[in-house]
Amino acid sequence: MGSNDFVTIFFLVAAVLIFLQLRSVLGRRTGNEKPPFDPYSPRDLAKGPGSDDGKVVTLPRRDEQGVDERFAAVDAFATPGSELNESLREVVKQDPSFNPKEFLNGARMAYEMIVMAYADGDRKTLKSLLSREVLEGFEAAISEREARGEVVKSTFVGIEKADIIQAAMKESEEQVTVRIVCQLITATYDKAGKLIDGDAEAVSEVNDLWTFARDIRSRDPNWKLVATESEL
Template structure:
């Protein structure tokens, strides 16, 4: 082998090694990567628990409907003349694309995702669905739980009821408060795998008062959980 052939072979081997190193560090894009799922976005589908390939929930599209139909929908949710009815009407005037029923569907999915993500300590999912203040509280609780060596095992049974409690627009921000009644099996285990809280077999009723918010001025259609309260 001549000197020139040896040099050519050397650079060829070096180029292959560099390519392999870069691919291992940066990964490969296949063109099928998916953004994080968001329950309030109409542009995505959300995979639920169970078979990841078989269970897919397609969210309704956000679209503006005629004014009369919007008011009929509001009146079906809240009695005309009530504070809630007026609040929903005011919110729709500020955001014509808002549909109460579509919002409830997204809120139910968000609720299950948040409850299960908290139990699993899934900070990534929580960060995309919570305001900074609420996330900080959830994160602190997860960190304390991890420090004690505790693990929560939960099974989400379902949501029995979801009701609007309040709807307002304040400083260009839409705020909606819901009462959510769900069924959950949940137990907390210590380092020795002994139950220290909850029940691993009994289905318990959970009543939460959650408030979601969205900036009307933003092009982002997504809502975030900004306040939580449990009803005993």
């Protein structure tokens, strides 16, 4: 065997040994490996290479113009630079999950539920939607009405208009005030069945300012009605 053949065989053996050594050190692919870190992927934008998924702190994302995406829903809802826009941004800074459009849809539903629960004397429904102070006032009015033997019959025609007019953070509590204009048919009868207030057929317009609040530290994710005011 020539010297050249010996050298060739030597390098082949060495290559095999090196391969086996690397295989034992690096292991084989099992299909369960984490994908490589991609600094341009939205999924990995808030992560650094080698980040532990259980300890990742998600950072606010920005669009191509560098605008914080947390405020996109706010800017679409209220004119950027307006007082309302700025106050809603303050809420979003503390509660990134807050979306003004979604909140307003929920407030409209809550408004109808509360108005009808009050007319029906449904304390259970009111308890889930009102703060303790507001609930006490509603329950007192219902009790007085019941003591007099009066009955309220109401038909909720619909909400004509609903707007967020104010928002604020008060320590850990986010508060949002909504102006609601609704149409309602309501009539109150005494214990003899005689109409003493309202109209059983006429549609009346009701203008209210309601403030809803939620403590961002609480495990309860629901908003509560914390203040009511009627607009003339």
